[in-house]
Amino acid sequence: MSEPAPHLLIIDDDERIRDLLRKFLIRNGFLVSVARDAAHARRLLGGLDFDLLVMDVMMPGESGVELTRAIRETHDTPILLLTARGETPDRIEGLEAGADDYLPKPFEPKELLLRINAILRRMPEPEPEPTQPKIVQMGPVRYDIERAELSRAGTPIRLTATEVQLMRIFAENLRQAVSRARLVEDLGRDGGQAQERAVDVQITRLRRKIEADPKQPRYLQTVRGEGYMLAPD
Structure with missing residues (x-):
């Protein structure tokens, strides 16, 4: 039996980008959910488990960096931040907040795919449930x-x-x-x-x-x- 596809959550206030990324990642074998802002993402995170979050930094209300910092208090789900601000201090702020990687906009979809796969490969395999002796x-x-x-x-x-x-x-x-x-x-x-x-x-x-x-x-x-x-x- 094949393993289930990794489940990604895209968090971006730009509907066009959300839709483009969702379609691209689905074509590449991922299960994808989308959230329009931090509040929407929190509701989804409260009821679903995700293998990786792809999150825009510049969102109205709670920013991607602020949401990353809050998520890290309760979740260890990998986070990839997307931002038009590619300066070194901005990248450091995101990484210090708990992000696993940082991709400046604009970017090639293939590079995003490579970054996602690289992060998922680094994640440790879940330990098997202990089996009761027969x-x-x-x-x-x-x-x-x-x-x-x-x-x-x-x-x-x-x-x-x-x-x-x-x-x-x-x-x-x-x-x-x-x-x-x-x-x-x-x-x-x-x-x-x-x-x-x-x-x-x-x-x-x-x-x-x-x-x-x-x-x-x-x-x-x-x-x-x-x-x-x-x-x-």
């Missing part, structure tokens, strides 16, 4: 999360419905203490000390199926003052 290994005991099956050295171990629920909860919170009250709640039971004691009984039974020595549990541990924790190999 198998939990506890010495010779193995728990298949997707199948909800427990086995010891290849021999199936029967789990009750409550034990399956407990293993699901612990597998979703590996190496994290889960309180007795939360276990009661996640098991769909009414609260109270009686139900918490019932959970203690279920934990004891589950340990007999997991641990080599249930009285000295290595994997299904008691965390004093916090609850229980599954700590696999």
Whole structure:
């Protein structure tokens, strides 16, 4: 499956320039939204994620530099500033505000395209979401999360419905203490000390199926003052 096209936001008060840039960038494979001023851009930024902003500096009301400075307080989206003012102090002001690049007007559309692609190439790849393990290994005991099956050295171990629920909860919170009250709640039971004691009984039974020595549990541990924790190999 191909990656989605980068989504650009063009912010310029000149409708002709907005339209020309939008058509040019769409032809070159980008998804493009446009904003007529800083206030319009803020509304779009509040509801959409963009890969890069192409922003005119000289706009009525809030300028591109001022908007860049404000955006940098909450977003790290790359920003390319466009301006007819190409003097060095103006470029420095834009870069100090947080812009990633600066392109003086007039410019060739191809140069804009090269600048955009160069900025996007510099952006770090998003880190993949951590994947939950499908198998939990506890010495010779193995728990298949997707199948909800427990086995010891290849021999199936029967789990009750409550034990399956407990293993699901612990597998979703590996190496994290889960309180007795939360276990009661996640098991769909009414609260109270009686139900918490019932959970203690279920934990004891589950340990007999997991641990080599249930009285000295290595994997299904008691965390004093916090609850229980599954700590696999």
